[in-house]
Amino acid sequence: MTVSAADYPGASVNPSPNQGDRANGRKPDMIILHYTGMPSADQALSWLCNEESQVSSHYFVHEDGRIVQLVPEGRRAWHAGKSSWAGESDINSCSIGIEIANPGHPGGLPDFPDAQIKSVADLCLNCGKRWKIPPERVLGHSDVAPIRKVDPGENFPWERLYLDGVGHWINPTQISGGRFFQYGESGQPVEALQSMLSLYGYAIETTGSFCDRTKGVVEAFQRHFRPQLVDGIADFSTIDTLHRLLAALPKYRRC
Incomplete structure (x- = not known):
């Protein structure tokens, strides 16, 4: 056709x-x-x-x-x-x-x-x-x-x-120092990060291990929502921007 x-x-x-x-x-x-x-x-x-x-x-x-x-x-x-x-x-x-x-x-x-x-x-x-x-x-x-x-x-x-009325966006949190999570780490904070990414829509399992997949998904998130630095490291700027985006979703998506 x-x-x-x-x-x-x-x-x-x-x-x-x-x-x-x-x-x-x-x-x-x-x-x-x-x-x-x-x-x-x-x-x-x-x-x-x-x-x-x-x-x-x-x-x-x-x-x-x-x-x-x-x-x-x-x-x-x-x-x-x-x-x-x-x-x-x-x-x-x-x-x-x-x-x-x-x-x-x-x-x-x-x-x-x-x-x-x-x-x-x-x-x-x-x-x-x-x-x-x-x-x-x-x-x-x-x-x-x-x-x-x-x-x-x-x-x-x-x-x-x-x-112009297209897409979902908030101003990304300023990049600064502080605790971050990166490839090879594991534990509850990594699990929480994976859970938030999954809740937003990204295809990622909640394993608690910062694996290759997790790094790639963090890079994808940064590329769209925190484009100033795309490095696959979940720093405060990345995590806080993700948290604020989730909070800004329509109510039906947060249920």
């Missing part, structure tokens, strides 16, 4: 064959943001529309703000891969994927142009309103696939999107 008309007003259409049915009639209740991680937008768009790639997204946003729809919103685009959030492991069946043209880490993490971010915000707001997607379920690829993925990266302006 191809896109006959764009779901988002103003988007052009460039159909991708890489799509399928959403499992069990699922409707999207998440939005996942990616960067393309390729040298040019045209190269990335061509790859997403190439059957050989076996990857796609619902939307593609150029640096100048132009939006292209590749897969109908009612269909399952192949953008998240092996991923999980809040107990859901088939992220592709319950999400809308948006690829944002940017070379990412391979290209030195260049800034995202203002026109591009405005279009991303407008697109997220429109999709969120039509599908009743809560702001806190607008996430990065690295959130749902820690360690495996790092996009849209620590240079992505999540605060800017939040000020």
